[in-house]
Amino acid sequence: MPSHPFLDSAFEPHWSQLTPEHIVPDIELALTQARAAVDTIAGQDLGTLTYANTFIAIENATDDLTRAWSKVTHLQSVADSPALREAHNALLPKVSAFYASIALNAALWTRLKTFASTPSAAALTGIHRRFIDETIADFQQAGADLPDDKRTRLEALQSELARLTQAYSEHVLDATNAWQIVIEDDARLRGLPSHAIAAAKRSAESKNIGSLEKPAWRFTLHVPSMEPVMLYAEDESLRHELWSASVAVGSQAPWDNEALVRKILTLRQEKATLLGKPHFADLVLERRMAGSGARALSFIEDLERRAHPAFVQECRDLEAFKARETGLPSGPLKAWEVGYWSEKLRQSRYDFDDEVLRPYLPMNRVIAGLWELAHRVFSLRITERAAGSVEVWHPEVKFYDLHDANGRYLGSFYADWHPRESKRGGAWMGYLVTGGPQPDGTRAPHLGYICGNMTPPADGKPALLTHSEVETIFHEFGHLLHHLLGEVEIKSLNGVNVAWDFVELPSQLMENWCWERESLDLFARHHETGATIPAAIFSKLTAAKNFRAACATMRQVQFAKMDLGLHVRTPEFADGDLEAKARALVADCMIPTEPPARTIVKRFNHLFSDPVGYAAGYYSYKWAEVLDADAFTRFKREGIFNAKTGAEFVEHILSRGNSESPAVLYRRFMGRDPELAALLVRSGLMPVA
Numbered sequence: 052m053p054s055h056p057f058l059d060s061a062f063e064p065h066w067s068q069l070t071p072e073h074i075v076p077d078i079e080l081a082l083t084q085a086r087a088a089v090d091t092i093a094g095q096d097l098g099t100l101t102y103a104n105t106f107i108a109i110e111n112a113t114d115d116l117t118r119a120w121s122k123v124t125h126l127q128s129v130a131d132s133p134a135l136r137e138a139h140n141a142l143l144p145k146v147s148a149f150y151a152s153i154a155l156n157a158a159l160w161t162r163l164k165t166f167a168s169t170p171s172a173a174a175l176t177g178i179h180r181r182f183i184d185e186t187i188a189d190f191q192q193a194g195a196d197l198p199d200d201k202r203t204r205l206e207a208l209q210s211e212l213a214r215l216t217q218a219y220s221e222h223v224l225d226a227t228n229a230w231q232i233v234i235e236d237d238a239r240l241r242g243l244p245s246h247a248i249a250a251a252k253r254s255a256e257s258k259n260i261g262s263l264e265k266p267a268w269r270f271t272l273h274v275p276s277m278e279p280v281m282l283y284a285e286d287e288s289l290r291h292e293l294w295s296a297s298v299a300v301g302s303q304a305p306w307d308n309e310a311l312v313r314k315i316l317t318l319r320q321e322k323a324t325l326l327g328k329p330h331f332a333d334l335v336l337e338r339r340m341a342g343s344g345a346r347a348l349s350f351i352e353d354l355e356r357r358a359h360p361a362f363v364q365e366c367r368d369l370e371a372f373k374a375r376e377t378g379l380p381s382g383p384l385k386a387w388e389v390g391y392w393s394e395k396l397r398q399s400r401y402d403f404d405d406e407v408l409r410p411y412l413p414m415n416r417v418i419a420g421l422w423e424l425a426h427r428v429f430s431l432r433i434t435e436r437a438a439g440s441v442e443v444w445h446p447e448v449k450f451y452d453l454h455d456a457n458g459r460y461l462g463s464f465y466a467d468w469h470p471r472e473s474k475r476g477g478a479w480m481g482y483l484v485t486g487g488p489q490p491d492g493t494r495a496p497h498l499g500y501i502c503g504n505m506t507p508p509a510d511g512k513p514a515l516l517t518h519s520e521v522e523t524i525f526h527e528f529g530h531l532l533h534h535l536l537g538e539v540e541i542k543s544l545n546g547v548n549v550a551w552d553f554v555e556l557p558s559q560l561m562e563n564w565c566w567e568r569e570s571l572d573l574f575a576r577h578h579e580t581g582a583t584i585p586a587a588i589f590s591k592l593t594a595a596k597n598f599r600a601a602c603a604t605m606r607q608v609q610f611a612k613m614d615l616g617l618h619v620r621t622p623e624f625a626d627g628d629l630e631a632k633a634r635a636l637v638a639d640c641m642i643p644t645e646p647p648a649r650t651i652v653k654r655f656n657h658l659f660s661d662p663v664g665y666a667a668g669y670y671s672y673k674w675a676e677v678l679d680a681d682a683f684t685r686f687k688r689e690g691i692f693n694a695k696t697g698a699e700f701v702e703h704i705l706s707r708g709n710s711e712s713p714a715v716l717y718r719r720f721m722g723r724d725p726e727l728a729a730l731l732v733r734s735g736l737m738p739v740a
Contacts, residue, residue, distance in 0.1 A: 056079060057119040061462070062498060064122055064483060074123055074138035081116040082149055086461045088112035093158035100166040102175065105181055109159070110543060113150070120146055121483050128503060129225070132471045140217060147213030147662065154193030155202040163190065178710050182541045187340060194326055201325050208322050212662040215315050220475070220660035227272045228472050229306075232289075233260055236270040240284045241531055244406045248280035249509045272297050273470050275368035275506045278474065281390040292388035301643050302630075303652030308653040309629050315659055319666065320621040331618040332667040339550040340674065340713055344619045347552075347670045350553040351382040353610045354604065354673055355640065357736055361601035366642055369599075372396045374471040386648040397598050403591035405517055411588075413578035414505065414514035417521055418489035420574020421528060424564055425497065427534070430456035431706075436463075438607035445471070453535050462486060462497035462535040469514065469522070477656070478503035478523045478545075480530035480558075483577075488540040493624060497546070498536045501527040513578055515628045518592070521574075522562045529558035538706040545708040551668045553713035555675030557684065557705055563683040566596065567691050597735030602642060604673075604734060614658055629653070681732040682721060 053059045056068040057077035072117070092108045116485060120142075127139045128537040153159065166172055167183055175183060194205045233255060234240065240248050245359055251268035252261070254276065261267030270276050270293065280293050281571045289448025301308040319331040328334040374381035396402050423431040432454045441450040448467045454460055462484075469475075479502055486495030501524055508514040516524075520657040533554070534546035547554050564570040568589060575584050584592070616636035617624060624632055635642070657665040682700075689696045703719040717725060731737035 055123055063441055068444045071134035071138045077612045078142045081119045085113045085116040097165055104161055105166045129416045135359045141218055143212050143216045144210040148210040151206050151209035153192045154511050154712050155206055160195040201571050205325050206320050212318050215311055216661050219308050219311045222308050223654050224299055224475055226300045226306035230272050232270050239289055242278055242283045243283035248723050250403045276488055282394045286570040290387045298649045309416050316621045340552045351608055351670050358601045358604040362605045365599050365602050383643045383645040386644040401591050401595040403595045406469055408517040408518050411575045411584050412516040412578050413424050417574045425574050427692045457545045460496055460595045466498040467502045468505045469507040476504055478527050480527045482534045485542040485545050487537050487545050497535045499531050525561040525565055529561035532705055533557040536705040539708040551676040552671040552714050556571045556678045559675050559679035600734045605640045609637040614669040676728055678725050678735045681725045684729050
């Protein structure tokens with residue numbers, strides 16, 4: 052076993068050796084080495100500067116630290132434990148402060164600027180010119196031109212933001228894990244799908260609750276457990292209990308996030324002010340496609356205007372439907388009734404229940420079909436390594452290799468799909484190794500991972516997924532391809548290291564194949580008979596696709612407006628009732644309920660579990676939806692399995708990372724700028740031309 056396992060350079064990490072007691076010494080050593088590397092570059096004679104000993108050197112200076120720290124943060128997401136969390140949190144401020152200090156190193160900045168102004172730098176072209184320009188912009192945006200006192204303050208801000216956002220994330224996870232409800236009366240389970248009942252029973256058994264004579268059913272706030280209750284449980288009091296617990300996440304001691312939100316917002320505003328911007332949104336968006344907080348907000352408000360009439364009608368339709376079904380007067384629903392009555396209305400209108408699809412969406416077939424789709428569209432071959440041949444962090448994790456049509460090894464990835472209490476919620480993609488073209492002409496492989504919290508297997512059956520879960524798997528796989536197919540020789544410009552409002556294009560594009568009959572037939576097959584989805588069910592699925600699409604659009608608009616409001620008008624949230632003020636930003640986008648629903652401001656991990664993350668950038672989901680809906684029109688026109696179209700998407704988008712402006716890359720693929728119409732048509736908010 053190496054003495055510093057987190058610094059082991061093996062391509063495939065030895066997860067069993069990556070134990071909490073090694074984190075502090077290993078990361079401390081990596082920090083020491085990285086500081087020394089930076090100091091070496093910063094101390095060079097100004098007359099001996101070259102591209103290699105400045106820009107390339109700084110690109111490589113933090114390699115070992117970045118790789119080691121990525122293992123720590125990944126384990127904290129998928130295998131959290133008290134010891135791991137303690138070690139992670141002890142190092143987090145130091146690591147954050149170090150990375151922030153690079154751009155604030157005056158001697159280093161002098162050398163980068165000096166070389167950038169030389170004829171040698173001016174002669175560089177292509178990716179190397181892009182790298183110099185992006186690095187200079189990175190340093191300037193991070194405060195390199197600030198006077199010493201402001202640099203010192205900015206460095207402290209970065210460290211404090213890392214600490215506070217980590218605490219916010221932990222509060223959400225801990226509050227989620229702390230709550231459960233145990234049901235002993237099976238009458239309260241009426242309406243629930245059998246798989247949800249079986250999962251609740253297994254959950255109780257895992258906690259030694261219940262017995263053969265007196266069974267019990269345990270529900271939690273994790274999505275696979277909670278969602279079926281909110282959609283199907285006839286027992287309103289059960290739905291009310293879960294809803295109340297869910298909206299309380301991040302709002303009650305000892306996990307109350309209100310003070311953290313205020314502090315995070317205040318520090319972000321201070322950071323923006325230090326860097327000469329009026330607010331954090333303009334700081335963050337300066338080099339993204341939107342360009343500014345005002346343009347992002349204008350985009351979102353335009354979507355809101357287009358969706359609002361249909362949104363109002365959908366809300367009235369649901370109220371009228373409940374009134375007809377119950378004989379009660381029409382009026383706003385209770386917040387915990389919206390999902391239940393929406394599902395009833397959908398079944399009434401389309402005679403379609405999502406649950407009928409589960410038997411046709413077994414996880415193993417979905418994954419196999421996705422691999423086949425990647426082969427047909429992108430000429431890729433994905434093969435699973437035998438269990439036990441590669442170390443993983445949990446027995447459920449699988450490991451795959453990726454090759455292109457010529458047999459060239461492109462990289463590998465892990466897949467970890469089911470919920471655990473030690474694993475954070477949601478679904479995500481990340482990476483551990485960035486390979487790509489090397490100076491000697493070879494190509495090094497990439498290493499990434501995709502994680503989720505999908506319905507687990509039960510009662511000897513495979514994991515049977517919802518259609519939404521399938522979309523999530525395809526989404527994360529799109530992100531993964533963006534990393535694994537990168538052909539950019541500068542690591543920091545490879546893969547998903549692109550403008551945040553462009554990064555969702557590859558992931559959201561992949562979701563389109565989940566709605567096409569031809570591609571569904573690759574994987575949507577009954578887990579017992581192998582039969583494809585019957586034509587009648589498929590027709591109902593597609594007919595119901597845009598059911599309450601305006602409400603879905605307004606939900607995303609709500610989150611984006613709240614995000615931009617918080618980060619443009621930050622001083623307004625320094626005191627007073629945070630929830631009331633947040634709700635005032637977005638009340639016109641929220642489904643009217645009685646009592647009024649609460650916002651997710653205190654459990655909004657996208658905004659507050661990272662020093663930047665999606666902060667001031669949540670609009671990116673809808674922005675990228677415009678791109679993906681428009682881009683998929685080319686696949687629809689030329690064939691959804693058209694390998695030539697797929698090859699051009701790889702060539703112009705998936706392989707290019709941040710080698711050029713995203714607007715340029717998009718125009719290369721589509722031959723023009725993106726058009727909004729495709730998204731509006733796809734969402735049913737505009738008629739087909």
